Amino acid sequence: MPAPHSLDTLVQALRCLPGVGAKSAARMAFHLLQRDREGALQLSEALARAVQTMRHCERCHTFTEAQICSTCLDPARDPSRLCVVETPADQAAMERTGAFGGMYFVLMGRISPLDGVGPNDIGLKKLLDRVNDGLVQEVILATNFTAEGETTAYVIAQALKARGLRTTRLARGVPVGSELEYVDLGTIAHALAERR
Amino acid sequence: MPAPHSLDTLVQALRCLPGVGAKSAARMAFHLLQRDREGALQLSEALARAVQTMRHCERCHTFTEAQICSTCLDPARDPSRLCVVETPADQAAMERTGAFGGMYFVLMGRISPLDGVGPNDIGLKKLLDRVNDGLVQEVILATNFTAEGETTAYVIAQALKARGLRTTRLARGVPVGSELEYVDLGTIAHALAERR
Numbered sequence: 001m002p003a004p005h006s007l008d009t010l011v012q013a014l015r016c017l018p019g020v021g022a023k024s025a026a027r028m029a030f031h032l033l034q035r036d037r038e039g040a041l042q043l044s045e046a047l048a049r050a051v052q053t054m055r056h057c058e059r060c061h062t063f064t065e066a067q068i069c070s071t072c073l074d075p076a077r078d079p080s081r082l083c084v085v086e087t088p089a090d091q092a093a094m095e096r097t098g099a100f101g102g103m104y105f106v107l108m109g110r111i112s113p114l115d116g117v118g119p120n121d122i123g124l125k126k127l128l129d130r131v132n133d134g135l136v137q138e139v140i141l142a143t144n145f146t147a148e149g150e151t152t153a154y155v156i157a158q159a160l161k162a163r164g165l166r167t168t169r170l171a172r173g174v175p176v177g178s179e180l181e182y183v184d185l186g187t188i189a190h191a192l193a194e195r196r
Numbered sequence: 197m198p199a200p201h202s203l204d205t206l207v208q209a210l211r212c213l214p215g216v217g218a219k220s221a222a223r224m225a226f227h228l229l230q231r232d233r234e235g236a237l238q239l240s241e242a243l244a245r246a247v248q249t250m251r252h253c254e255r256c257h258t259f260t261e262a263q264i265c266s267t268c269l270d271p272a273r274d275p276s277r278l279c280v281v282e283t284p285a286d287q288a289a290m291e292r293t294g295a296f297g298g299m300y301f302v303l304m305g306r307i308s309p310l311d312g313v314g315p316n317d318i319g320l321k322k323l324l325d326r327v328n329d330g331l332v333q334e335v336i337l338a339t340n341f342t343a344e345g346e347t348t349a350y351v352i353a354q355a356l357k358a359r360g361l362r363t364t365r366l367a368r369g370v371p372v373g374s375e376l377e378y379v380d381l382g383t384i385a386h387a388l389a390e391r392r
């Protein structure tokens with residue numbers, strides 16, 4: 001007995017979620033239809049709305065509903081320091097420390113040769129344009145302390161040094177091998193103060 | 197910096213999926229918006245359509261877009277034998293064996309006192325109505341061989357015996373503690389042939 005068509009379609013569509021295989025997708029579809037149709041409808045609407053409204057900030061590349069995000073437009077922030085992070089979640093972790101009042105650039109990824117992600121895929125060119133605004137004096141590389149994050153920091157540092165810009169890296173108070181998003185705030189604040 | 201509103205809404209909405217916590221939801225939202233907007237839109241549409249079109253078959257209780265599902269309407273199937281399963285996935289596993297040509301009743305769950313799921317929550321009353329069609333002579337209990345599945349089979353068997361109906365259970369060729377969906381076809385076919 002083939003499953004009904006719109007159920008098949010849903011199971012297949014759920015597999016676009018990272019880490020969700022055929023069995024998980026079938027479980028999710030069953031759960032939503034049998035126990036949480038309200039949740040399914042809310043998710044449907046949230047997906048459609050996010051895809052419609054979310055674009056990239058023209059200055060820092062993070063997700064925003066506006067042309068330029070509120071952080072980039074904030075006149076209270078110090079435009080001479082630019083902090084480069086991998087994802088919006090990493091930026092949020094930096095912000096929660098309260099220890100940084102400068103600007104951000106969000107790579108929306110990291111260099112990962114094994115996954116075929118090179119410098120052009122993480123907006124390196126956009127970053128090089130960004131730092132040429134005549135205001136940025138220091139670029140703080142706050143990519144994760146993983147192999148890919150270190151590679152990414154290294155590649156960016158080389159490109160910026162060639163342009164005569166000062167680059168720093170969060171101090172290694174951040175545990176090696178961990179991701180910023182999971183690090184306690186004190187450690188991040190400490191690493192920021194001791195950047196080199 | 198608070199995340200933009202429609203992104204927040206999406207992260208929150210993704211948590212309606214079973215097994216998805218705050219961190220997974222944030223990862224999924226990032227992945228969809230950054231790498232698979234097409235998939236996000238397809239998922240949005242599939243969710244809306246499934247919720248709109250999927251209802252329960254009036255005879256067997258499984259998901260269907262029609263009033264009565266194609267299995268229940270199939271005149272080639274033997275109406276004297278009714279196989280009771282927990283989910284559509286279990287029914288599909290039975291069908292793949294090719295060893296059963298009777299009808300089905302899909303509980304859409306199992307009795308689980310620890311989760312507060314009792315006989316009324318799995319359509320026991322609907323099943324008792326179903327078996328009173330004057331055609332069903334044997335009810336094959338093919339609930340899973342887990343603690344909850346065994347409990348469910350026991351409760352149904354007691355209710356049906358009180359009505360003078362013959363009930364059988366898949367033979368214990370099915371490994372104890374496993375779920376039908378994952379059992380190889382030969383084992384299921386064997387267990388069906390040796391039902392007691």
Ligand SMILES: [Zn+2]
Nearest residue numbers: 057060069072
């Ligand atoms: Zn921005």
Ligand SMILES: [Zn+2]
Nearest residue numbers: 253256265268
């Ligand atoms: Zn049916």
